[in-house]
Amino acid sequence: MSNPSNLRYATTHEWAKQDSDVVTVGVTAFAIEQLTEPTYLELPAVGAALKAGDKFGIIESYKSTSDLYSPVSGTVIERNEPLVDEGKRKGDPKPVNDDAFGAGWMVKIKLAPSATLDHLLTAEQYDQQLASEGH
Amino acid sequence: MSNLRTPLYQWHVDHKARMVPFGGWEMPVQYTGIGPEHKAVRSTAGLFDISHMARVSFRGTDALALLEKVFTNSVATMKDGQVRYGLVCKEDGGILDDILVYRWPYEFAAVINAGNRSKILAWLETQRTGMAVEIQDQTLDTTMIAVQGPKSVALVAGMFADDVSALKYYYAIPSRYKDKPCVVSRTGYTGEDGFEVIVPNALGVTLWEEFIAKGAVPCGLGSRDTLRLEAAMPLYGHELNETIDPIHAGLAWAVKLDKGDFIGRDAIQKATADTTRPVRVGLEIEGKRAAREGCPITDADGTNCGTVTSGSLCPWLDKSLAMGYVNPQFASVGSALDVDVRGTNLPATVVPLPFYKRKK
CATH class of the missing domain: 2.40.30.110 (Aminomethyltransferase beta-barrel domains)
Structure with a gap:
């Protein structure tokens, strides 16, 4: 599995993709491989304010339940709605499994003033983290 | 202490299984996904490496007496080739393990949870004092594979020297695979019909690959866990432990209070009224x-x-x-x-x- 070089990474296995002041966030293919296929996803409401490192959601698999952490500070402006359960509508987080870096994106966050992605790992650094963890 | 590896370890790694530590072993948790593996077992047939389960034989004139002493279910009433589920309990009724006992004309055998292997072997060692029984741990010499699902019966056709599809549920037969001794039982831990096969290590990969060639889907411990949960089978360390008695665990059917004395009997008798x-x-x-x-x-x-x-x-x-x-x-x-x-x-x-x- 390769981690795209145009993304930045949190040590907690979320990825962040910047397009001017909007950052798209998801979790890495490595994280999904560890969790096994996702069965349930909980995401923050549009408008939620997050600081880098804040818990922003929950991802569940048949095997485990894990927290998701925001890689950046800002405000949620969009969610990947089809992935999420809401009222009677049952979401399907399958795209997270099939395309973690693409269709499986989770939220778009408008960066807070002066917030950056500088604290996040580059793909190369993230690869090194995985290697040092023995993966 | 490093984890043990089954004879199928390299096969699992070569086939992209995700390996995890479990009960002192390095085991596959999944190959393609827990969901599809689970559904394969319910709809066709799935294959599990269960070589981590402990396999122990009991020989000698007191083998029956020892098993009756440590096992909550009746052993004396078992027929040759029969397999029976039951508990090993402490004096206070707390559950040390849940196990399967096999009765053969020439000996008895038990299949014990991987994580409890050393605990139960030590317990048996304590309880056998003064008894003429030889206890042999054969776990590391054999490979154990489960094939589970509605297609299992069709799958085993012609694979063994005996027609194992004629086995009744919870019966076993000593047979031959590729002209080597093996044991086939109609047992499992998935809620489906199926077989569990014990072969010498040298034939482990051969048997595994023959099942796969016939269409069985390799499954990891992840789906084994969701399958047993759906079938409401207790798992030691979760539903069962040393502070829980068989009655409150809903396993009264696996306790024969009238079979004569056994360890934990008095406490379990009391528990029935609690x-x-x-x-x-x-x-x-x-x-x-x-x-x-x-x-x-x-x-x-x-x-x-x-x-x-x-x-x-x-x-x-x-x-x-x-x-x-x-x-x-x-x-x-x-x-x-x-x-x-x-x-x-x-x-x-x-x-x-x-x-x-x-x-x-």
Whole structure:
């Protein structure tokens, strides 16, 4: 599995993709491989304010339940709605499994003033983290 | 201490299984995914490496007496080739392990949980004092493979020297595979029909690959866990431990109080009259979120009345199901409770066990 070089990474296995002041966030293919296929996803409401490192959601698999952490500070402006359960509508987080870096994106966050992605790992650094963890 | 590896370890790694430590072994948790592997077992046939399960033989004039002493179910009434489930308990009725006992004309055997292998061997060593019985741990010499699912019977056709498809449920037969001795039993831990096969290590990969060539889907411990949960089979360390007695675990059927004395009998007898202790129940949880081990269970007033011991979204029924222990006044079917999942209260209902039962 390769981690795209145009993304930045949190040590907690979320990825962040910047397009001017909007950052798209998801979790890495490595994280999904560890969790096994996702069965349930909980995401923050549009408008939620997050600081880098804040818990922003929950991802569940048949095997485990894990927290998701925001890689950046800002405000949620969009969610990947089809992935999420809401009222009677049952979401399907399958795209997270099939395309973690693409269709499986989770939220778009408008960066807070002066917030950056500088604290996040580059793909190369993230690869090194995985290697040092023995993966 | 490093984990043990089964003779199929390299095969698992070569086929992209994700390996995890389990019960002192390095085992595959999944190959392609827990969901598809689970569904393969329910609809066709799945294959499990269960070589980590401990296999022990008992020989000698006191073999029967020792097993009757440490096992809650009856051994004397077993027929040759029969397999029986039961518990090994302490004097106070606490469960040390749940095991299968096999009766052969020439000896007895037991299959013990991987994580309890050394504990049970030590327990047997203590209990056998003064008895003429030879206990042999054969775990590392043999490979054990389970083929489970509605297609299992068709799959085993012609593979062994004997027609194993004629085996009755919970019976076993010593047979031959590729002209080497093997044991085939009609047993399993998935809620499906199927077989468990023990072969010499040298034939482990051969047998595994023959099953796959015939269409069985390799499955990891992840789906083994969701399958047994759906079938409401207890798992040691979750539904069973040394502080839980067989009666409150819902396993009275595996205890024969009238068979004569055995370790834990008096305590278990007392437990049958104890209506205060929590009992094992099945819970169906609203929505798709899973309850996990340790989640508190509360009544309508928000008062704690139990704890979840296993829970997952179950792939075949596509429901969030859990087992747990609740105070007896909340244990009846239909009882409306809440499960606290990380601070969120999810409505749950007590439902009959098993959640899933295969069509005969």
